[in-house]
Amino acid sequence: MNNTVDKTVTVEQLKAIETISDVPDDQLQWFLDASTIQEAKAGERVFEAGETMDRTFVILEGRFRICMMQGGKIREVADFGPGTITGYLPFSRGKKTIGYGECTEDMVALVCHMQNMREGIQKHYELTEALVHIMTTRVREFTAIQQQNEKMMALGKLSAGLAHELNNPAAAIVRNTSSLKEQLKQLPELFKEIAAIKMDMREIKPVKQYITEVVQRPEKPSLSMMQRADLEDELMDWLEDHEITDYSMAETLADMGFSIEDLEKLRGMIAVDCIAPILAWINNNLITGKLVDDIQEAARRISELVGSVKTFTHMDRDADKQPIDIHAGIQNTLKMLDYKLKKGNITLKEDFAADLPKIKVMPGEMNQVWTNLIDNAVDAMEISGSGTLRISTRRDGDFVQVLIVDDGPGIPEEIKPRIFDPFFTTKEMGKGTGMGLDVVSRIIRQHNGTIKVKSKPGETEFEVCLPLNN
Template structure:
């Protein structure tokens, strides 16, 4: 290991312009220590006791993200870490482990504090290092906040897309099987040589039944009882097809409907005709389910497009605030259902368009709603109310949850960067800071009112900046 010298400290970019006598003072008031590979210099949560100068070797830097500890960079010779003058950072938010034999000079806090009163150039260099570190940490954490939010949205969206996609695949397979059997059914019914008038009457009565507008809503028990009733009736006619009974319940048939249809064809033709009816109704049901599933996928894709606003430029435009709120709720739908949260949307019908950046505002809605869902998790359920209204020349969006509330002693700090009430790894403390910065960018305001059982965020956005 080389010796700690003024020349070596001069190689540190922030210290390159510091006078030699001030660097010599650092050497005289510091202590050099060697680190072996695998040793830890800082652990997450450690209180800083000194300013550290990495003279030789390398350290790997890790940060906690979610439930994992991930590497975010390598510290090389010339790095200044630990305590820095005028910094509010008193504890380490990273884990630092030696990966190459290292030499570190540490200067105790009390000596650094003395230096701030004695040496302007040295203090200036250390403060510049602090500002650079804060800028780097903020950028890193903002990127992580966005990726963390994107990860949660992606997981929910993947789940939401998987259900209709699986339904399409399952129904397509069933439809293919039915279509393969159509020639057989056609042969059976064609060979019956049914009277044309009878078939016309059968088709007419069938459409009257299917097209009824007031089909009853049945509970699971009622559906099961109906299916058993239809199965018994079909078996009495020599038709053993439980799946057919399920389809009849789905389409709102009654026993009286079946008897009226059964009275039309000759007795010898009843089983083949009802077999055809089973295939016809099942095919129609499958086509309808595929249509509904594909519409759901299209709706989700549309929500993603609206949420990201990928089809608009970077300038503010007059937008419908409701569209962004609805897209955000769609994106968070999986989390909302999982948390057993009821959404109450009290939207003003005459809400005017507001000049804004839609994609930026969607980040605001996402951060506030996501926090509200997390807050209500302690109850195992919740009610999230979203109210919109016009107030003078502003659009006001109020988002209220019935969670436990935010204690008065911390309510003034929740918009501060890096302040979070969540456990380590579950939040970065930047969500509401992002909300505040975006709303200020729109020349609006965001306020909080909280009490046990009711927390409301009031977001005020000018309709027009002018």
Template sequence: MQTVDISWLKSLEVFINVPDKQLQWFIDHSENRVTDDGEILFKPGETLTGPHIVIDGGIQFYMIQNGSRRDYITFGRGDITGYMPYSRGKVAGGYAVAVGTLHTLSFPTEKLPELIKEHFELTQAFVHVMSNRVRDFTALQQQNEKMMALGKLSAGLAHELNNPASAIARDSDSLKAHLKLDPKLFKDMVMIRIEEEQVDLLNKELFTVLTVSDNTRLSLKERMALEDAITDWFEDHDIENGYALAESFADFNFSVENLQACAAAIPPASLSPMFNLISNLLVTEKMVEDIQLSSKRIADLVSSIKNFTHMDRAQDKQFADIHTGIRNTLTMLGYKIRKGNIQVIEDYDETLPPVKGLIGELNQVWTNIIDNAIDAMELNGKGTLTIKTERDKDFVQVKLSDDGPGIPAEVLPNIFDPFYTTKPMGKGTGMGLEVVQRIIYQHNGSVKVKSAPGRTEFIVCFPLDN
């Protein structure tokens, strides 16, 4: 077993500047403990002891969430854990288990007042360990929650990006095949004989239809009726490929009357090749238009992702429109919202001035609250999410409510506690609302919740100018 003396303690950076006399006092009043592998050191709710210095082996900290074990952190050789001077945490929040044969130098908690009173530098060292532990844990917590938030969004984003990407690939393949030169069609086009006055008249009729801005979407029944009427007209006028052509002309809302007006400007012998040529141009335009729409959808999604994560921006507080962040969050969660058959009601006070805050972190607040609301409404198979913003003097207030089953009264007091969750393993870390509260506290604000069966409302409030 490792012998613990002053030189061993001074090999740990935290004790380098502690006087030897104080370290010897600590050794004299501490106990060398050996714990077997797998032995439980403490359980949730038990009073914390220590501090404990790990000499050999390790300590694994974990929690049980909905019957499943979740590991959080492991302390190894040279690490210090347990109760520290001035620590506010007096009881364990989870389990600690020995990893390997554990050897610790354990200081009796009841002697801490004497340590604090008589040994300033030693006390300072332990307080330094505690502050580092809080900082490191907070950083780990934030990183874990960011990764959890990314996980929440990734499946939906993959679906959102895949749809337009697949459409682009499909339309580009179709366009390539469509643009291949057909010998017969080329010959028919070259053989068209038409006067300049007829071209001008045809142009006028075509663009009368194509420039109409009122593209009223037809019902399925109306669309089928229009295609049938166009097909019949083409057959009556001996237009080749009439059935196939009807779809492209229907896409641009050509009526039989429009076709008749166009035909009046075309020599009878050229009707079939001319309408096939026009159809070719319409199909090409439609495919390019579809590719443009799909490309814009991808660009908009990428823009939403950049705005959501606040990439390419400084990490300090900045003035920004709070509604942009909320809308980007809804875009990011769009797939999950549609999948859950959820209606979103946005009631924004558009007169709100820009708010000063950590924009990326605020987006994490909206994500966590909205995602929880979606999960809650999942039980009903549908729901309504209402988001309302308003000004309250020098503060902005954001209310996010859902019509899910509500939060049980016995659960409500604990929802902001770290690691507390009622979700099954893999769906929640128990950190989401704790992170929400911590971020809003960073903004000198508050988070309140009201819940009853059929309605839960989170009210986030913070100053406009932090």
């Protein structure tokens, strides 16, 4: 943006900009005198990424945007229109541009270089105050947007994993209820067959007791796939010898721990013509019981996941600090990220100190810390297709120490000093906003704690220390 144009801008035009409308006229006139009027065409670069931030822009006409390259793709991070003041502002910590500026509409702007602005800072209090307010508002709004993006990305990751985890037990319930209906349909016919058997109670009682004994054996033999297949073949041969052709019965009996010896003992307890209907009745009851158990387990799993979500979000608690078991938060976070651990073929190793006292923290915010650190560790190991995540806790004087260690490729030395900076990220577009570790650092400072990182190829360690007496 180098084209200087001859155009008159008045103090009244500047006063029409709300953010500097209360600045005295003489100070606005100084700003006009210290600036030049420049224009740029649509598509033209106003500045490049990484340039020194040395100019203040007041956009009079047109628009421009700031874009960053992330994961090989362009990501727009800000858009400025008429009346916007941006670029170098007093006391800003920003030294370099985070991306490149590109005109989206033909633009005319008032441009004041940093050297002149520094003179104005010394001489013109109200103008400086107004520009500082613009800067703090810009940082606050930009940070809020990026934090919201970070939360939405984290929510997307958690919801994807949660949906997968909920889908499995939900599908099991649907599948098993359908099978249960089929079993119940067989009951009328089985009842007729059982009713036709002439057995008195003295014969029925030992049969019932023996079946219960077999089903409830505490230790069922552990069989390989080959051994199980052989057992099913043997059971099927026995059933065929007794004119029973229900091939699924062999599988059910094998599941419940029946052997040929068990069937022979059972046959010796009842008449030959009773064995088929009794085994059919037994088979139906065993399948029905197993389906009910599977449905109960699936429902328990769904209830457990919902409970984990509730605990994770602390939806039933105040936002104030609460005395909590630090392990509960970490373990709930691991439950929420369990799908991602499985998908990444990650082995989890936990070493939690048993004697840690409760510490006073904001539970929801601490869950953000564990989510970001664990999620980043899993992402780092994703490259190699597997890995080991180690999480340990211990008491260190008046602090609780939490170590989260992964065996990924490590953090390059040249970027290690920047990983806690706002908006810095090495992830592809759509996977991160660069606010995750900044949020982590802010939350830990808010709890009067510290976070440190050590990294080398094959081992990256994040150490979080939180005070016991917070």
